[in-house]
Amino acid sequence: MLGGMALMKSRARGMAAGIESELSVAVDVMFPMSVLTRTAEVFGKRFPLTPLRLYVEALGGVAKNVLQQQSQIGILCNLPISISGLMTERLLAVxxxxxxxxxxxxxxxxxxxxxxxxxxxxxxxxxxxxxxxxxxxxxxxxxxxxxxxxxxxxxxxxxxxxxxxxxxxxxxxxxxxxxxxxxxxxxxxxxxxxISMSAAYRQDAPPGPAGRWFIEQLKNFAVESQGVQELKEYA
The missing domain is CATH 3.40.190.290 (D-Maltodextrin-Binding Protein; domain 2)
Structure with missing residues (x-):
C-alpha cells in the first residue's frame, strides 16, 4: 500500500510539472524497430513513471490513430496524400x-x-x-x-x-x-x-515534455542508424 501511494504521489508531481500521465505512440510497420526499441529503452529510464503505449499500424492507419486521438504521436510514412490537421517532423528514410x-x-x-x-x-x-x-x-x-x-x-x-x-x-x-x-x-x-518517415501529432495537441523528448530521441537514434548504414554500404 505504501509503495502504491508513493507511486501515485510521484505521478501526481509529474502531472503537475506538465508531464503526460501516459504516452501513446502509433508506429508504422515500416519504421526500423532498432531505432524504436533504443528510444523506448531510454524513455523508460528517463520517465519511469510514464507508461508507454504502442500501436503498430500500416499506411493510413497511423494518421487515423493520431487524428482520432487514440495516440498523441504518430510515426508514419510520408504518403502522397493530403492529411489536414497534422504537424510532421522528418525522422529518417527507410x-x-x-x-x-x-x-x-x-x-x-x-x-x-x-x-x-x-x-x-x-x-x-x-x-x-x-x-x-x-x-x-x-x-x-x-x-x-x-x-x-x-x-x-x-x-x-x-x-x-x-x-x-x-x-x-x-x-x-x-x-x-x-x-x-x-x-x-x-x-x-x-x-x-x-521512403521518408516522420513524427506527427495533431496541430491542436502538440506533445508534452515526455512526448517531445521521445521525438527528439527518435531523431538522434535515426541519425546514428543512417550513419551506420552509410558506413556499411561504403565498406
Whole structure:
C-alpha cells in the first residue's frame, strides 16, 4: 500500500510539472524497430513513471490513430496524400528492396526483370485498413496481387515462395545474407527506393515534455542508424 501511494504521489508531481500521465505512440510497420526499441529503452529510464503505449499500424492507419486521438504521436510514412490537421517532423528514410525466395521463378533470373515479366507472378502487397488511401496504389507492378495487412505475414509469405514484393531492407537483410531471400532487379525501376518517415501529432495537441523528448530521441537514434548504414554500404 505504501509503495502504491508513493507511486501515485510521484505521478501526481509529474502531472503537475506538465508531464503526460501516459504516452501513446502509433508506429508504422515500416519504421526500423532498432531505432524504436533504443528510444523506448531510454524513455523508460528517463520517465519511469510514464507508461508507454504502442500501436503498430500500416499506411493510413497511423494518421487515423493520431487524428482520432487514440495516440498523441504518430510515426508514419510520408504518403502522397493530403492529411489536414497534422504537424510532421522528418525522422529518417527507410530503404526498400524487392525480394523473393530463391525458389521463386523471378529470383532464378539474373537479368533485370521487365514489367510484363513480373506481372505474371503474384505480388505481395501491404494493404491499408483505413479509408485514407482508398483508390490509390503504391509500388504495385502486377495485376496479380495478394494483399496483406500485416508486414510479418508478408515476410512469411515471401520466405515461403508465395510471391514477390517490397520490404524494408533492415527487416530482410539477414535473409539476404543467409540466402533465404534474393533481391530482384526490375527494369526502369530503381533497385532500392527510399521512403521518408516522420513524427506527427495533431496541430491542436502538440506533445508534452515526455512526448517531445521521445521525438527528439527518435531523431538522434535515426541519425546514428543512417550513419551506420552509410558506413556499411561504403565498406
Amino acid at each position: 530503404e526498400m528492396v524487392n525480394v523473393a525466395a530463391p525458389s521463386h521463378p523471378l529470383a532464378m533470373k539474373n537479368a533485370p526483370l521487365g514489367e510484363c515479366e513480373v506481372a505474371q507472378h503474384v505480388q505481395l502487397v501491404l494493404t491499408d485498413r483505413t479509408e485514407l488511401t482508398d483508390g490509390q496504389e503504391f509500388s504495385v507492378h502486377s495485376r496479380r496481387n495478394w494483399r496483406l495487412a500485416d508486414l510479418g505475414a508478408k515476410h512469411a509469405f515471401l520466405l515461403a515462395g508465395l510471391g514477390w514484393g517490397g520490404m524494408p531492407l533492415e527487416m530482410v537483410q539477414n535473409d539476404l545474407d543467409a540466402g533465404r531471400l534474393r533481391e530482384l532487379q526490375l527494369q526502369d525501376i530503381p533497385a532500392r527506393v527510399q
